[in-house]
Amino acid sequence: GTTERHCTFFEMLGNFSFGDYFKADAIPYAWELVTGVLGIDGDRLWITVHESDDDAEQIWRDAVGIPGDRVQRLGEDNFWKMGDTGPCGPSSELFFDKGSRYGDDGGPAFGGPDRFIEIWNLVFMQENRSQDGSTRPLPRPSIDTGAGLERILPVIQGVDSIFGTDLFSPMIETAQSITGHTYGDDPASDVGLRILADHGRAMSMLVS
Numbered sequence: 001g002t003t004e005r006h007c008t009f010f011e012m013l014g015n016f017s018f019g020d021y022f023k024a025d026a027i028p029y030a031w032e033l034v035t036g037v038l039g040i041d042g043d044r045l046w047i048t049v050h051e052s053d054d055d056a057e058q059i060w061r062d063a064v065g066i067p068g069d070r071v072q073r074l075g076e077d078n079f080w081k082m083g084d085t086g087p088c089g090p091s092s093e094l095f096f097d098k099g100s101r102y103g104d105d106g107g108p109a110f111g112g113p114d115r116f117i118e119i120w121n122l123v124f125m126q127e128n129r130s131q132d133g134s135t136r137p138l139p140r141p142s143i144d145t146g147a148g149l150e151r152i153l154p155v156i157q158g159v160d161s162i163f164g165t166d167l168f169s170p171m172i173e174t175a176q177s178i179t180g181h182t183y184g185d186d187p188a189s190d191v192g193l194r195i196l197a198d199h200g201r202a203m204s205m206l207v208s
Contacts, residue, residue, distance in 0.1 A: 005117060007198045015145050022142075027064060038156060047060050047066055050075070057071055080123040093120060095116040095118050097116055098160075102114045119151045163194050
């Protein structure tokens with residue numbers, strides 16, 4: 001309840017490819033779904049790739065057509081691992097630019113954290129890490145796609161916060177009627193109302 005984009009229970013949408021398609025297909029698939037199917041404005045999307053991943057950057061620029069100044073390289077933020085050992089690899093993330101009223105420009109790497117919101121993550125599982133820290137290529141490179149439903153909905157529904165979406169607004173309305181507090185009147189009570197809505201949704205899923 002203290003931020004506009006984090007919740008206790010979240011629904012991760014995604015898909016896996018185990019040795020089937022890899023970066024050359026997964027990246028255009030992601031772009032097609034986000035822009036063509038979900039209808040998100042491609043001009044407001046930024047891309048991050050791992051600092052070592054020349055292939056991913058080239059695909060975004062050459063195959064998808066993302067301008068080079070909207071593709072940024074990051075370090076550990078764009079590297080996924082199961083743990084100290086096991087499958088791992090670089091990742092590529094899609095960020096939505098909410099606009100200047102939400103913070104400084106500069107893309108995900110340098111801009112305001114409330115302005116550039118991650119909505120999509122492509123993990124390229126291409127290595128296996130051993131106990132000694134060494135890595136070797138996986139025999140079947142794989143894709144793990146993660147997309148947060150709660151973060152995509154505000155973009156699609158044109159609201160500022162996950163709590164303004166139709167996932168949470170009915171529960172906030174109920175919390176208002178029970179507590180007598182009006183959402184938007186006081187920052188402290190707003191946090192409480194968001195917590196009631198968030199925990200109510202999480203507990204409903206646990207009970208189900």
